[in-house]
Amino acid sequence: MLRDIRRWGPPLLLISPSLILVGIFVYGLIAINTYTSMTDMHTAAQTTGKAPVSFVGLQNYWELLASDSFQHSLKNLALYTIVFLSGALVFGFMWAWLLDRPVKYEGVFRSIYLFPMAVSFIASGVVWRWLLNSNVDDKATGLNRLFQIVGLNFLQNGWWNNVNVGITAIAIPAIWQLAGYIMALFLAGFRGIPQELREAARVDGVSEFQLYRLVVFPQLTPILLSAVIVIGHMSLKVFDLIMSISKPANYQTKVPAIDMFVFKSQYDYANSAAVGVILLVIVAVLIVPYLVHVARSGRR
Amino acid sequence: MYTPRRFAGVIAGVMAAGLALTACSGNGGSPTESASGTASGSMGTATEVEVFTWWTSGGEKAGLDGLVSVLADKYPNVTFVNGAVAGGAGSAAKDLLQSRLQANDPPDTFQAHAGAELDDYIAAGQVQDISDLYTEFGLTDVFPADLLSLLTVDGAIYSVPANIHRANVVWANPSVLEAAGLDSTATYATMSDWFTALDAVQASGQTALSIATTWTQVQLLETVLISDLGADGYIGLWDGTTDWTGSGVTAALEDFQKLMSYTNTDRDGLDWPDALQMVVDGTAGFNVMGDWAAGELDTQSLTAGTDYIYFPVPGTSGIFDFLSDSFTLPVGAPHPDGAKAWLDVVGSLEGQTAFNIAKGSIPARTDADPSLFNAYQQSAIKDFASDTIVPSLAHGAAAPIAQLNAISDATSKFTSGGSDLATFQTELAASAG
Numbered sequence: 199m200l201r202d203i204r205r206w207g208p209p210l211l212l213i214s215p216s217l218i219l220v221g222i223f224v225y226g227l228i229a230i231n232t233y234t235s236m237t238d239m240h241t242a243a244q245t246t247g248k249a250p251v252s253f254v255g256l257q258n259y260w261e262l263l264a265s266d267s268f269q270h271s272l273k274n275l276a277l278y279t280i281v282f283l284s285g286a287l288v289f290g291f292m293w294a295w296l297l298d299r300p301v302k303y304e305g306v307f308r309s310i311y312l313f314p315m316a317v318s319f320i321a322s323g324v325v326w327r328w329l330l331n332s333n334v335d336d337k338a339t340g341l342n343r344l345f346q347i348v349g350l351n352f353l354q355n356g357w358w359n360n361v362n363v364g365i366t367a368i369a370i371p372a373i374w375q376l377a378g379y380i381m382a383l384f385l386a387g388f389r390g391i392p393q394e395l396r397e398a399a400r401v402d403g404v405s406e407f408q409l410y411r412l413v414v415f416p417q418l419t420p421i422l423l424s425a426v427i428v429i430g431h432m433s434l435k436v437f438d439l440i441m442s443i444s445k446p447a448n449y450q451t452k453v454p455a456i457d458m459f460v461f462k463s464q465y466d467y468a469n470s471a472a473v474g475v476i477l478l479v480i481v482a483v484l485i486v487p488y489l490v491h492v493a494r495s496g497r498r
Numbered sequence: 499m500y501t502p503r504r505f506a507g508v509i510a511g512v513m514a515a516g517l518a519l520t521a522c523s524g525n526g527g528s529p530t531e532s533a534s535g536t537a538s539g540s541m542g543t544a545t546e547v548e549v550f551t552w553w554t555s556g557g558e559k560a561g562l563d564g565l566v567s568v569l570a571d572k573y574p575n576v577t578f579v580n581g582a583v584a585g586g587a588g589s590a591a592k593d594l595l596q597s598r599l600q601a602n603d604p605p606d607t608f609q610a611h612a613g614a615e616l617d618d619y620i621a622a623g624q625v626q627d628i629s630d631l632y633t634e635f636g637l638t639d640v641f642p643a644d645l646l647s648l649l650t651v652d653g654a655i656y657s658v659p660a661n662i663h664r665a666n667v668v669w670a671n672p673s674v675l676e677a678a679g680l681d682s683t684a685t686y687a688t689m690s691d692w693f694t695a696l697d698a699v700q701a702s703g704q705t706a707l708s709i710a711t712t713w714t715q716v717q718l719l720e721t722v723l724i725s726d727l728g729a730d731g732y733i734g735l736w737d738g739t740t741d742w743t744g745s746g747v748t749a750a751l752e753d754f755q756k757l758m759s760y761t762n763t764d765r766d767g768l769d770w771p772d773a774l775q776m777v778v779d780g781t782a783g784f785n786v787m788g789d790w791a792a793g794e795l796d797t798q799s800l801t802a803g804t805d806y807i808y809f810p811v812p813g814t815s816g817i818f819d820f821l822s823d824s825f826t827l828p829v830g831a832p833h834p835d836g837a838k839a840w841l842d843v844v845g846s847l848e849g850q851t852a853f854n855i856a857k858g859s860i861p862a863r864t865d866a867d868p869s870l871f872n873a874y875q876q877s878a879i880k881d882f883a884s885d886t887i888v889p890s891l892a893h894g895a896a897a898p899i900a901q902l903n904a905i906s907d908a909t910s911k912f913t914s915g916g917s918d919l920a921t922f923q924t925e926l927a928a929s930a931g
Contacts, residue, residue, distance in 0.1 A: 241900075242618035245600060249621070267907060270916070332764045337781075359766055361916040447712035448766050449910035463593055464900045465618055 228478070235259070235471035242465040258472040268473075271452045274365040275480075278453065279433040281366045285373035286429050287422075290380025297381070298388040308385070311378035319375070323442025326371040330357040330443065358443065364450040368440055376432070380425050387421035388414065423488065430484050434477060546577040547836030549825075550605035552591035554584040557793035561857030565660070568849045573839040581605050599624045604828035606837040612649055612659050612822040614736070615894025615902075620656055625826045627654040631838065637845045640863045644887040645822075648895070657824035658845045661859035664878055665788040665890040666721040666811040666819035669774065669795075672804070674783045678702035686812035689725055689753045696760045699783035706760035708782035710773040712910045715765070716902075717892035718786050719754050719909055725813030726750035729886040735930070736889065736896045742927035751919055751926075758913055766914065777806065786811055788821070788893070792874045793858025802873050818885035821893035822862060904929035 236255055243249035262268045293311050297304055314322065331340040334354040338346050342354040357367040391414055399413045437455040444451040446460055454473050461470035547569075553562045559582075566578050583591035588609075595608055604624070610616055619625045632638050632655055638646065641659070649655050672682035678698040686692040699706040709715060724732045727746050734740030741747070762768075762776065774791050776782035778798065785791070792808075800806055810817070825844050831837050843849040850861035855870060860878045868879045889895035891902065908925035911917045917925070 241621065243621035243623070246622040246624065248623045267911070270911075327767060331767060334763070337762075337764075356763065359763070359914065361911075361914045364914075444766065445711050447906050447910055448914070449907065449916050450766065450914045460903060463589075463596065464903050465596075465622075466900065 231471045232475055234467055235469075235475050237468050239468040240466045245465050245467055254468075258468050259476070262469060262472055262476070267449075267452070268454070268457060270449070271454050271457050274451065275434065275436075275453045277363065278365045278369050278372075278436060279430065281369040282372045282376075282433045282436075283426065283429050285369060286376045286380050287425060289373060289377035290425070291384050293377065293381040294384035294388060297385055308382070311381050313378065314375045315379050317375065319372075319438040320442045322371055322375060323439050327443045330367055330370075332356040332359045358451055361450050365453070368436070368443055368451060371443070372433070372436070372439060376429060380429070383421050383425050384418065387418045391417050423491070427485065427488050431481055434481050434484070544575045544577075545833050545836040545839075546579050547607065547833055547840045548579040548581045548605045549840060550581040550583070550591070550595060550608035552583055552588035552609065554582045556797065557790070557857045561661075561853040561859075564852030564856045565843055565849050568846070568852050569840065569843045572843055572846070572848075576836050576839045579606075581608075599828065602830060604830055604832075606831045606833045607825045607827060607840050609823055610657060610826055611894035612657055612824040613889050613895030614898050616656055616824075616826070617651070617898045619826065620651055624829055625656045626829055627656060628658070628827050628841065629653075629655045631658070631827075631841055635842050635845050640847075640865050642862075642864055642883070642887070645820075645862060648820075648887070648889055649824075657826045658841045659822040659824040659862040660844045660850065661823055661854050661857060662862050662878075662882055663788050663790060663821050663823075663859045663893075664818055664881070665717055665821055665893060666724060666814045666817065667787065667789050667791070667808050668811055669777055669785045669787060669791050670783060670807050670809075671777045671780055672807050674699060674702075674704055674777075674780050678704070678783065682807060685809040685815070687815075688813050689722070689757075692812040693756060696757075696784070700760055704780070705762045705776060705782040706784065707757060708773040708776040708785045709758075709761045709765045710768040710770045711766055712906050712913075713892050714770050714773065714787065715758070715913050716906050716909050717788070717890070718757065719905075720891040720896075721786060721811040721814060721819060722754045722757065723747070723750045724817055724819060724888060725811055726753060729817045729888050732888055738930070742930055743923060747926070748919075748923060751923055755912075755919060766910075788890075789874065789878060790858055792872075796858060796872070808874065816885055818882055818887045819890050820882075820887050821890040821895045823859075901929050901931070 235258055236253060237251050238254045238257075239245060239251050241249065244251050293307075297307060301307065329340040331338070331342060332355075333339060334342055334356075335346070335351075338354060341357075345351060345353040356364070358364040360367075395413055396409060399409050404412065435455060436453055437459070440446075440451050440453060440456060446456050454477055458470050458473040458477070461467075461473065549562075551558075551562060553559055562580075562582070569576060569578055583594050591609075595605075598604060599619070599622075610619065616625065637658070641649075645659065645662075646655070649657065649659070670682075675682045675695070678695075678701065680695055680698055684695070686695060696706040709718060720732075723735065726749055727735070727740065731740050731746060735742065735747075762773070762782065765773070770787055770791075771794055773782075774785050774787055774794060777785045778795070778800065792802075795802075795806055802808065809815075825841055827834070827837050827841065844853075845863075847861075847863060847865060850863050851866055851870060854861050854866075854875070858875070860866075860871065860875050860882060864883060866879070868876045871879065891897055891905065894902065897905070905926060908917070908922055908929065911925070912919070912922040
């Protein structure tokens with residue numbers, strides 16, 4: 199008994215402050231938030247206790263999920279995630295593959311590709327807001343003007359102002375910012391594969407294509423998985439980029455995080471909390487299998 | 499052996515520094531609080547007032563400075579503390595204000611739009627009834643009766659208006675209109691007269707009607723509703739006597755749809771000065787904006803009549819679509835004496851004159867001297883005294899924030915092509931609850 203305490207006591211004591219803080223400020227607040235989402239706290243008077251608040255169970259969730267406008271937000275989120283995720287992966291992987299061969303001035307290219315990540319979404323959003331101007335032809339500015347100058351007039355479009363697919367235009371700056379990071383991940387993966395393996399494969403007489411398909415790519419799966427997790431959860435949280443390019447009141451670019459903000463600013467704390475829980479569940483669906491996977495491979 | 503120990507030393511150092519920093523910030527907060535607390539308690543007459551606004555630049559900042567100088571004259575013992583928060587037409591400030599009020603840390607007084615926007619604060623018990631101050635300062639006689647009745651909620655008044663703005667004004671560029679073959683002195687009695695003019699401007703190759711992001715579209719919608727329903731019909735939308743699903747509203751929405759077809763395509767990415775600038779630059783014929791546009795045009799040294807013209811939105815002459823910036827007395831304000839001094843200054847003739855000359859709006863008091871104001875303001879003062887006053891939707895006078903947000907959502911959905919007119923009308927009706 200005493201030996202157990204000696205053995206476990208000091209480490210436990212060491213981590214207990216963070217355990218307590220995480221317990222209160224992460225899990226405690228998730229619990230309070232979940233409770234709020236199950237009440238009818240929709241007005242200012244209720245938030246200060248001037249009017250009674252009652253428990254309504256899952257009613258807010260059903261109403262939210264049934265409303266056209268929230269479905270539109272969810273659809274936007276899905277579209278954005280697909281385009282952002284695939285775009286960042288494709289570009290990041292392509293750049294890493296190109297830099298994997300011996301390239302002159304590799305360091306310069308690496309910096310150029312990685313640089314946009316240093317800029318905050320808010321700051322880059324201000325610039326992209328101008329680049330993604332929706333005017334065409336004689337009133338065009340930004341990218342549309344560029345297309346005009348180089349004679350690619352047919353590429354001019356309304357960018358994020360399309361009510362159905364406009365959100366994918368917001369994914370362009372996001373890809374621009376994060377593709378370099380994905381490149382760095384994959385480049386590290388490429389470099390982590392021992393040269394001996396490649397040489398051995400070459401000795402066995404594989405073509406360059408087979409070398410990648412059979413030897414290199416399979417070893418990049420863990421990198422791919424973490425890239426998907428990083429980009430995926432960033433994409434689900436998208437808020438600042440939309441705030442700085444579009445506006446919270448613009449229907450075209452609504453996502454759940456924007457809805458949460460709007461509900462909160464009109465004292466509708468119950469719906470705001472409900473949107474928060476829905477986002478948490480969506481992120482959990484993505485992250486939990488990954489954590490399980492990591493835990494399993496750690497045990498092996 | 500050596501390296502790990504040094505490593506541990508570094509970590510320990512960093513942690514110690516971190517702890518020291520936390521300790522500092524912890525201490526940093528409390529002395530100021532206690533100091534200010536004793537100052538207001540023991541010294542009696544000398545106090546301060548923290549005024550929370552979103553007036554940080556341009557004419558708005560100049561207006562605030564005007565009020566501050568009047569405060570310094572009238573109450574030399576009261577120190578002005580500027581609690582202004584910049585950004586996003588007040589949305590950043592409103593968010594910060596909301597969290598401060600919820601945390602029981604209110605400023606001494608804050609800016610809010612008079613009318614229904616105050617309902618949330620009143621219902622939440624966050625602002626005090628200041629009807630007594632109206633009697634004390636003698637304000638009941640100098641504000642117009644229409645305005646007083648719009649400010650009164652269940653027999654009590656919760657704010658002192660600093661100014662009056664008008665939202666239903668069309669700004670136009672006479673040279674664009676003349677280039678389109680129109681008479682630049684003409685005004686338009688109805689929406690359909692205006693459509694003819696808009697067609698002409700569009701045919702001349704310019705944007706007929708410039709507009710910006712969602713809230714300016716909501717403001718356009720509100721003026722169309724006033725135009726088609728009349729003052730009584732429009733007010734009825736907010737007190738429940740006009741049916742949102744009725745044919746009058748349908749006709750107004752059809753007009754709104756037609757108006758939107760004349761507008762610029764990049765509207766959702768613009769803010770109101772960008773859209774107004776299109777009129778100034780001669781790339782657009784008309785723009786509908788509140789009369790703070792006059793302040794913006796003044797700063798560019800433009801002359802009314804030659805560089806720009808203005809008239810009430812067609813079909814709304816004789817109606818004054820009002821909004822008003824007003825100041826409140828929050829519950830639990832740390833310096834109530836300072837707040838009362840501020841409210842006195844805001845309501846006073848000197849305060850209203852100093853503030854409105856700089857901001858481009860007009861005094862809410864009826865006894866101000868019109869000759870001190872510019873041509874537009876003089877015409878607005880005259881109209882305010884004689885017109886029917888109706889509350890603005892887009893600026894918080896007509897409906898509570900939740901309903902305004904629902905209407906904004908439906909409008910943005912409609913103008914971006916996400917819904918048809920029938921759905922739009924259903925959603926507007928649903929917003930009324």
